Amino acid sequence: MKNSLRGIVLPLTLVVTLLPANLAAADQTYAVTLDQPVHGRFSVDPALPADGRYPAGTVVTITTQPDTGYTLDAGYYSVPGRWGAMYHESPTPVFSVVIDQDKHLGASFIEAAAVAHVTVRDNIVYAQPGKKPLKYDVFSPVGAKNRPIIVIIHGGGWTTNDEDVMRGLARELTRGGQFVVASIDYRWAGKADGDATANSMVNLIEDCYGAIAHIREHAADYGGDPTRIGVTGDSAGGHLSASVSLMVERIGTRGFGREPGVFEFKPTYVPAGKSVAELKAEMLVAIRAAAPSYGVFAGAWLKADPENPAADASWDQAVQPLHAIPAATGRAVPQYLTRGTRDPLITDAMVTEFMDALVKAGQRVQYVQVGGAEHAFFDWKPDAKTKATFAEHGVYYAAEMKAFFASVLQP
Numbered sequence: 287m288k289n290s291l292r293g294i295v296l297p298l299t300l301v302v303t304l305l306p307a308n309l310a311a312a313d314q315t316y317a318v319t320l321d322q323p324v325h326g327r328f329s330v331d332p333a334l335p336a337d338g339r340y341p342a343g344t345v346v347t348i349t350t351q352p353d354t355g356y357t358l359d360a361g362y363y364s365v366p367g368r369w370g371a372m373y374h375e376s377p378t379p380v381f382s383v384v385i386d387q388d389k390h391l392g393a394s395f396i397e398a399a400a401v402a403h404v405t406v407r408d409n410i411v412y413a414q415p416g417k418k419p420l421k422y423d424v425f426s427p428v429g430a431k432n433r434p435i436i437v438i439i440h441g442g443g444w445t446t447n448d449e450d451v452m453r454g455l456a457r458e459l460t461r462g463g464q465f466v467v468a469s470i471d472y473r474w475a476g477k478a479d480g481d482a483t484a485n486s487m488v489n490l491i492e493d494c495y496g497a498i499a500h501i502r503e504h505a506a507d508y509g510g511d512p513t514r515i516g517v518t519g520d521s522a523g524g525h526l527s528a529s530v531s532l533m534v535e536r537i538g539t540r541g542f543g544r545e546p547g548v549f550e551f552k553p554t555y556v557p558a559g560k561s562v563a564e565l566k567a568e569m570l571v572a573i574r575a576a577a578p579s580y581g582v583f584a585g586a587w588l589k590a591d592p593e594n595p596a597a598d599a600s601w602d603q604a605v606q607p608l609h610a611i612p613a614a615t616g617r618a619v620p621q622y623l624t625r626g627t628r629d630p631l632i633t634d635a636m637v638t639e640f641m642d643a644l645v646k647a648g649q650r651v652q653y654v655q656v657g658g659a660e661h662a663f664f665d666w667k668p669d670a671k672t673k674a675t676f677a678e679h680g681v682y683y684a685a686e687m688k689a690f691f692a693s694v695l696q697p
Contacts, residue, residue: 315339316385318346321364321392324670326352328361328393340385347382350393357401359394360450362668368446373667375450377408394668403427404460407508412500413493413555415473416481420554422470422497423449425456427463430509434516434695436467437498439530441521441662444475444490452520454666454676458684464692466510470497472526476592486591487605488542488551494530495537496554499565502572503557512568516575516691520664521631524581525588528607528640531576531619535612537566542604543596549604570617575694577622577687579664580632583640584608608640614648621651622690624683626659652690656683 317339320330328350332340340346348361360375363383371390383391407424414420427433436459438452449469456467472493473485502512519527538550539562556565582588583606590601603609612619621644625637637653644651656663656679663679665672 314342316342317388318385319390321390321668323350323393323395325356325397326350326358326393326395330391342386344385345382346385346391348391348393350395352395352398355398356395357398359396360668361393362391364390364392364668368443371669372446373450373669375668377406377450377453392668401457403463404457410500410504412470412497415489415493415554416479416483416485418473418479418481420471420473420493420497421449422468422501423453423456424501424508425453425460425467425469426509427460427466430463430466432511433464433466433509434514434691435501435505435508435510435512436465436691437501437515437517437527437530438467438469439494439517439519439523439526440469440471441519441523441665444487444522445478446474451665451667452523454673454680455518455664455684458681459688459691462688464688464696466505466508468497468501468508468510470494470501472497484593486594487588488590489554490526491529491533491605492551493554494526495551495569496556498530498569498573499553499557500555502568513572514574514695515572516577516695517573518577518579518687519581520579521581521662524578525583525607527576528578528581528583528621529605529610531573531621532607532610532612534566534569534573535617536604536610537569538562542590543594543601547600549590549601573619575620575622575691577624577690578607579623580625580629580637580661581607581623581640582632583636585636608643611643611647611649614650619649620690620694621649622687623651623653624656624687625653626656626661626663626679628658628660631661654683654686 331347360377361381362373362375364371364373405426409421411419411421440447440452448471452469456469459467472490476484505512517527517530536550540548540550542549588606590605591597641653659679
């Protein structure tokens with residue numbers, strides 16, 4: 287476990303070691319761009335050659351210095367990816383980069399006052415069922431005790447990003463000291479993590495339940511109350527947060543699809559000395575509300591296990607929140623739904639269908655369309671455009687989301 291405190295203005299040395307799968311020939315070089323920082327500066331060692339190219343395998347050490355009144359948000363490198371520039375970040379003081387392809391290097395800074403209210407514990411590992419250690423970050427308001435917990439599940443098409451992309455939302459939800467927030471990571475679908483066996487949507491849901499189990503087990507250490515939990519997430523995380531909130535009844539050990547009509551999720555992590563049945567009973571009481579943002583709730587994108595020939599439509603429906611809504615008379619799970627009016631991926635009809643199904647089940651639901659917003663307005667990345675989008679839409683609707691959770695989780 288690595289612990290760090292954000293909000294302290296100090297010179298930070300970032301040294302990140304990332305081992306390439308295959309080092310290129312010794313004489314190969316790669317282009318490196320040093321992004322212009324704002325509200326701080328950084329240097330690289332060894333210095334970037336005049337032609338802007340490092341030999342393959344060069345380990346670059348980055349040293350950063352925030353301006354007065356600012357602190358390090360994250361050091362990073364970025365490479366082209368599925369959604370444009372994909373950032374690989376670390377908020378820790380030591381960050382190193384191995385040059386194994388063309389890369390951008392940089393550092394993002396934030397006003398120290400923006401994070402002075404919160405203590406952050408980074409990269410807490412809760413399980414490792416495959417190649418990638420599964421982890422989460424905890425954002426605790428200074429002096430927090432017995433606060434309700436909001437769990438954030440990141441998006442990225444189920445195959446990209448990690449918990450870092452939700453830190454802006456986490457910081458906003460902790461503002462005012464009402465909530466402890468945990469932002470979680472999970473296995474990527476298919477073989478995106480490099481696993482020999484493809485990860486199914488079932489695995490991802492089980493990871494989310496495992497993360498919540500670990501967070502609940504250590505809630506007192508974080509200043510949180512394990513009996514009052516809300517979940518949120520955006521895009522793919524919108525699907526996963528809705529699933530986690532609505533499918534608690536199907537936590538179990540009988541497997542997913544091994545028996546006709548039986549679709550159960552076994553959390554990736556179960557606390558020692560506790561049975562899955564005991565964990566299920568606790569989560570049925572603890573998980574009380576969800577705020578899925580521009581999520582996917584049904585349809586062709588949600589396949590339970592695409593590589594399993596036994597998987598049929600009933601398997602797929604079992605990972606789709608639209609088909610998992612409990613009657614409110616049995617278990618009330620209020621939902622707060624958001625979507626940008628200019629979202630090119632998630633349509634109004636998709637969210638409305640889910641809203642209507644919640645209403646039919648007697649569940650409390652609020653659906654807010656965010657005027658002018660596109661997809662992923664709750665994301666936080668080092669680039670100026672993402673930060674500006676979050677400032678324009680994310681900050682305000684994070685406050686609205688916080689009010690929703692307060693109405694359910696505050697005593």
